[in-house]
Amino acid sequence: xxxxxxxxxxxxxxxxxxxxxxxxxxxxxxxxxxxxxxxxxxxxxxxxxxxxxxxxxxxxxxxxxxxxxxxxxxxxxxxxxxxxxxxxxxxxxxxxxxxxxxxxxxxxxxxxxxxxxxxxxxxxxxxxxxxxxxxxxxxxxxxxxxxxxxxxxxxxxxxxxxxxxxxxxxxxxxxxxxxxxxxxxxxxxxxxxxxxxxxxxxxxxxxxxxxxxxxxxxxxxxxxxxxxxxxxxxxxxxxxxxxxxxxxxxxxxxxxxxxxxxxx
Numbered sequence: 540x541x542x543x544x545x546x547x548x549x550x551x552x553x554x555x556x557x558x559x560x561x562x563x564x565x566x567x568x569x570x571x572x573x574x575x576x577x578x579x580x581x582x583x584x585x586x587x588x589x590x591x592x593x594x595x596x597x598x599x600x601x602x603x604x605x606x607x608x609x610x611x612x613x614x615x616x617x618x619x620x621x622x623x624x625x626x627x628x629x630x631x632x633x634x635x636x637x638x639x640x641x642x643x644x645x646x647x648x649x650x651x652x653x654x655x656x657x658x659x660x661x662x663x664x665x666x667x668x669x670x671x672x673x674x675x676x677x678x679x680x681x682x683x684x685x686x687x688x689x690x691x692x693x694x695x696x697x698x699x700x701x702x703x704x705x706x707x708x709x710x711x712x713x714x715x716x717x718x719x720x721x722x723x724x725x726x727x728x729x730x731x732x733x734x735x736x737x738x739x740x741x742x743x744x745x746x747x748x749x750x751x752x753x754x755x756x757x758x759x760x761x762x763x764x765x766x767x768x769x770x771x772x773x774x775x776x777x778x779x780x781x782x783x784x785x786x787x788x789x790x791x792x793x794x795x796x797x798x799x800x801x802x803x
Contacts, residue, residue: 541768541800544570544596546747546783551790557587564591566791567801572597572781575605577628581635588636595636596779597680597745601625602644610684611644613668614661614693622664626671633677640745642680642715643668645693657693662707669712680744682715685723688754695724697731704741713744717783722751722762729770736774746771749784756784758796768800 545551545568551559557579563571571593576584588595603609603618612618612625629641643665648657669679683700684692694700700714714735721728736743750760757764771780786793 541771541780542570542778543568543797543800544572544594544779544781546572546574546781548574549783549785552786553789557583560587560591560593562790564593566794567797568593570594570596570779572779572783574599575601576632576636577601581632584632585635585637595638597638597640597642597781598629598632598636599642599644600629603646609646610689610692611646613643613664614645614648614657616656616660619660619664623667626668630671630675630677634675639676640678640680641668641672642682642745645681647689647691648693649691654693658703661693662703665703665712666707666709669707669709673709673711678711678713678744680713680715682717683720683724684717685720687723688720695720697721697725697735701735701738701741705738708740710740712740713742715745715747716743717747717749718762718764718767719747719749719751719754719783728762729767732767732770732774736776743776745778745781746776747781747783749782753787754785755787756793756796757782759787764796 545563547559551562554562560571576598603612612622633641645661648654672679681694681700683695683697686695704712704714718728721731748757750757751762752760
């Protein structure tokens, strides 16, 4: 049976961030994820996890200057030292929060003529990150992101992400399979889940969900999530599914889709 983690960056925005942990626990979640935790000291976040019986599942490395439009720095030539610093920062938070997965955002590619240079930097940084993370039993994740929500993002197809993982060839580098992004870019989600779930290098290390096309609750829109949840079970996936969607109204009021799947 799937285990669902609330994404506290996108859900429960009717509460202050530090209050979202308790709100998620009240609704039956036992795991949480979020984008960037670095504005809150790690011990304070750890206290919220402990107080509310929650497990930290995932967060991202710093994306660079988000306010100025940056969406990751891992593929950006000339930012290698900054990338290494962001990795050290994320590993320090993970030691305290207890999660075993970190997502690294690639960044934007402004000129397709530069793709080869960006790819070389990206692979070098990912190999470095995976080596350091392996010492702490942490898996590094990369995620294809759709071109509608994030134009110019370096990575947007599942096969491209799997090829990168295979080329680097380490066990703790996997793909974060966001069904919302995959449906928008490629479709044929079930076939790709079957194809990629158990690859020798790469594979699917984390799954995220949202309704398509509006990124609301997963029971709104064109995707048959009950079918996909059953398929994910059949494929042997036993890890968390992150609920990375924007509630259409109040978060708790839109959780009718979740109740049949809560572990009693």
